Structures are given as C-alpha cells and as structure tokens.
Amino acid sequence: MNTLPQQLANGLLLGSMYGLIAIGYTMVYGIVQLINFAHGEIFMTGAFGALTVYLYILPDGTPMAAAVPLMLVGGAIVSVLIAVGAERFAYRPLRGAPRLAPLITAIGLSLALQEAVRNFYPNADKALAFPGLDTTHDIGSITIKDADIFLIVSAIICMSALAWFVRKSRTGRAMQATAQDPDTAQLMGIDTNRIIVIAFAIGGFFAAVAALAFGLKYGSIDYRMGFLMGLKAFTAAVLGGIGNIYGAMLGGVVLGIAETLASAYINNIPGMQQLGGQSWANVWAFVLLILVLLFRPQGLLGERVADRA
Amino acid sequence: MTALLEVEDLRVAYGKIEAVKGISFKVEAGQVVTLIGTNGAGKTTTLRTLSGLLKPSAGKIMFDGKPLTGVAAHKIVALGLAHSPEGRHIFPRLTIEENLQLGAFLRKDKEAIEKDIQRAYDLFPILGERRRQAAGTLSGGEQQMLAMGRALMSQPKLLMLDEPSMGLSPIMMQKIMSTIVELKSQGTTILLVEQNAQAALSLADHGHVMEVGNIVLSGTGQDLLHDESVRKAYLGED
Numbered sequence: 001m002n003t004l005p006q007q008l009a010n011g012l013l014l015g016s017m018y019g020l021i022a023i024g025y026t027m028v029y030g031i032v033q034l035i036n037f038a039h040g041e042i043f044m045t046g047a048f049g050a051l052t053v054y055l056y057i058l059p060d061g062t063p064m065a066a067a068v069p070l071m072l073v074g075g076a077i078v079s080v081l082i083a084v085g086a087e088r089f090a091y092r093p094l095r096g097a098p099r100l101a102p103l104i105t106a107i108g109l110s111l112a113l114q115e116a117v118r119n120f121y122p123n124a125d126k127a128l129a130f131p132g133l134d135t136t137h138d139i140g141s142i143t144i145k146d147a148d149i150f151l152i153v154s155a156i157i158c159m160s161a162l163a164w165f166v167r168k169s170r171t172g173r174a175m176q177a178t179a180q181d182p183d184t185a186q187l188m189g190i191d192t193n194r195i196i197v198i199a200f201a202i203g204g205f206f207a208a209v210a211a212l213a214f215g216l217k218y219g220s221i222d223y224r225m226g227f228l229m230g231l232k233a234f235t236a237a238v239l240g241g242i243g244n245i246y247g248a249m250l251g252g253v254v255l256g257i258a259e260t261l262a263s264a265y266i267n268n269i270p271g272m273q274q275l276g277g278q279s280w281a282n283v284w285a286f287v288l289l290i291l292v293l294l295f296r297p298q299g300l301l302g303e304r305v306a307d308r309a
Numbered sequence: 310m311t312a313l314l315e316v317e318d319l320r321v322a323y324g325k326i327e328a329v330k331g332i333s334f335k336v337e338a339g340q341v342v343t344l345i346g347t348n349g350a351g352k353t354t355t356l357r358t359l360s361g362l363l364k365p366s367a368g369k370i371m372f373d374g375k376p377l378t379g380v381a382a383h384k385i386v387a388l389g390l391a392h393s394p395e396g397r398h399i400f401p402r403l404t405i406e407e408n409l410q411l412g413a414f415l416r417k418d419k420e421a422i423e424k425d426i427q428r429a430y431d432l433f434p435i436l437g438e439r440r441r442q443a444a445g446t447l448s449g450g451e452q453q454m455l456a457m458g459r460a461l462m463s464q465p466k467l468l469m470l471d472e473p474s475m476g477l478s479p480i481m482m483q484k485i486m487s488t489i490v491e492l493k494s495q496g497t498t499i500l501l502v503e504q505n506a507q508a509a510l511s512l513a514d515h516g517h518v519m520e521v522g523n524i525v526l527s528g529t530g531q532d533l534l535h536d537e538s539v540r541k542a543y544l545g546e547d
Binding site for chain 1: 360361362381382383384386387391392394398399400401402403407410411412414415459463
C-alpha cells in the first residue's frame, strides 16, 4: 500500500483536486487582479449542493451511477450562483476601489458563507456523511477507488475543455484580451463585465466538480472544508503562476505530490523521524509555498510582470 | 447635412478636477480633423470620453445621428467609432493576427474579415511577415502600425488616433503620417490627436488647439499652420 507508485497516485489525485479549485483563483485573478478568498467556500457550498440533491431530491436507493451526474448538476448550480452572485453584489461595486477593500470583502464573504451553512443547513454544525464511491480496483501495485476515477477523469475533461475554450473560442479570445488590457478590450467591442462573470462561473463550476469528488472520495463534508482546501488550492495557483490556467493545474499536481511524498517519506531521513505522517502534510505544503515565493515569485509558469505593460 | 460627429459643450471631470471644460467641435465625413495641444490639455480625455471609457459630466455627443452619452464603450464600437488609444495598447501576449482578429470582434462576415486582415498586411507589410509572433515583441513603431490596423478592422465610420507618433523614431513617424494621408485619400474619416502639431496640421482639413481643457483656436489645417500664435507655442518658433 505504501509503495512509491501508490504515493505518486495519491499525490496526483489530491493534486487534481487542488488544480480544479485553483482554476477559480487563477482565472479571476488573471482578469480582475482579485484574490477571491471566498473561493474555498464556493467549493464548500458545491459539496452541500451535491449532498442536498442526494438527500432531499433523489429517491432512496437511486444507483450512484445515476446519482452522481445529478449531484454534479446540483453542486454546480449552487457554486456557480454563489460565485456569480459574489461578483455581482460584493466585488463589482468595489471595482476601482483600493485593492484592500475587495480583499476584506472576500474574507467577510468567506466567513458569512461558512456561518450560513453551519446555521441553516440541517445538522451542518457537525460533519455530514456523504455517499462514497468506495469500490476499489487494483492496477498493478496501485489501488484506487471509483471516486478517484471520477476525480481524475473529470479533471482531465475539465482542463482540456478549458484549454480549448480559452485558446480557440471567440469568448476565450475575448477573455485573454480582457486579462491583458481591459480598457482596450472594451474598445474592441468586448463586454468585459460579461467576461468577468464567465470567469467567476467557470471557477465556480470547477470548484463544484472538485467538491463532488471530495465528498465521493472522503465520504464526509463539513462547513469548514473550504478553508484548508481553498488555501491549498490558492497555494497551487501561486506555485504554478497565478493568472495562468496551465500553471494552476501544474501547481496543483506538484503540490499534491510534494505533500504526499513528504508526509510518507520524510520520516525516513535520519533526524527527521518526528516530522513525517499526515499531520505534517500541511506544513510541507506551505513550506513549499514559502520557498516558491522566495525563489520564484512569479510561479513555475508565471509570466514576467513586465509583459503586462 | 449634419456632421458625422458633433460634440457640444462637452465637460469631463476626474473627481473634482475638470479636465475638459466645455468644448464643441465637428467632424464631417471624409475629413481629417486634428486636436493639438500640450500634455494635459485634455485631448486624450476627449477621445476616451467619445469612445465611452470615460463618462462626461455634461454636454452632448452626436455620432452618425445618435447620442453617444451613456452608451457603454463596447457598444460604441458597433456604431462605427474606432479608437486607437494613446500608448498603442496592443494585446502583448496574443499574436499579431489575433490582435487584428480582435479588432473585428463584433463582425460576423468571416471572409471579409480575412480580406481586411490581408489589407492591413498590404498597408503594413512587416505585420504580415510577423503574423504569428506575439505582439509584445514588436518595436514601438510596429506596435503603432498594429494598433492602427486593429482599429481599422472594425470598418469604422470614424477612426480616432491618439498620439500615433508618440515615442517613434523620425523615420517611423513619417511612415505613420504617410499612412494617415493614404487612409485619408481612401476616404477614411479621422480624428487625430497629436503633440506633433506640424505633422498633424499639415495633413488635417481642420484643426483645434486645446489648452487646459478648452479649445482656444480653430481653423483649417493650413490656417493654423501659418498662425503666428500657433507657430510660437507649438512649432517652436520665436
């Protein structure tokens, strides 16, 4: 179980989840230079949206193969609506304000969403059971669950679709233009407000996919799950180069693998026996963030700031 | 006959500071009209207001018989007003061809767009040679060509050029100015903002001299070119 290929697979899976969430940070930052610190909670509400469909809408005994797509729809509706609503009512009025104002708003929104779920969702003051996809498969020396297959397949589909959309579609081209020079994009006839809404919506959708995968994989969700996952995904976005969608995915995978390997193997190093194990995983993840900020502040695939002129 | 563009008592303010203090002018179809004046005279502010990036505090703008005040910037392009902004503002990480395609963002006629891209390459051959190159790698003069080509891609009724000669070498500046003459001879209506008064006035039908937010002098290009106060203030003569 603890073989290197298994650890790499675990890291890749965790990293795909980080990457999916990181897209939301990086796209929004790329276009409006805003760190949407409420994005972790957009992820969290997506998980609750999916669970709502399972608990309160689907009849008992619905097979999971039928339930999962509908849960995705439910989660996506909730996450996208909250993401787009946050843009419209919390961030848009502050556009042009000093950057600190939307940042504080984002933190406030993040706490408000957590507390809203805790207080108003039935029994959400504790962790809630989420239906798992726990059937396991052995591939060589690796064991993975159905939930892992769902995660990796949806991450690949989402990322390929996004890459195509941004590079080839008319709206994607408009998105690139808006990210590079919003005023001039308007002079081309691009409705930049619409582009910003689309960026938030895509981020929300990807977060909902990650949230459903999280629930299916770990079998439990709670109102605070967005905090740490959001912070990790933000780290992944910075690691890959914030503003760059490929960077977000790469950063996620690098972070996931680094964290997994560090917690599995670092205690084999003489003198570091007490620094291994899952409880240290977060430490290593954020140590990596600090190292990147020190030595490569633009991130792995980040563009030089001078290009923005 | 009404003019293509009619600006009446236009006022624009940044907060409490008024940058344009009630100016009026017209651009007739087929004309080249220039606004000249020093830094801070309000020329760029005027253009940015015409294209909808800034909101006027008072005054009227009529373009092709329709009011422009209160219309969003991205909708003004559709009416036929193209703006090549000060400092060029090409999209640096897109290719030259992608920049030109964005200039035609609102058009649906794919074949005609291809033809117009070809026309831009005929006008500026260097752009055609480098069509797959990121626009940020071009020199300042080449970027200016791209900005002009991109503005033309919307098939505008009125082309607004803000400081096209800014920061260019004398040779490149001549190339840009002769392109403006060429566009004029093809019947393009142009509103040209320039600090290089000599060059701008010698090719313009009409000129207006701006000083701290007001138009202080108007006339034909030739009249202004020979006006004593203009020569002293803007053409560096004693």
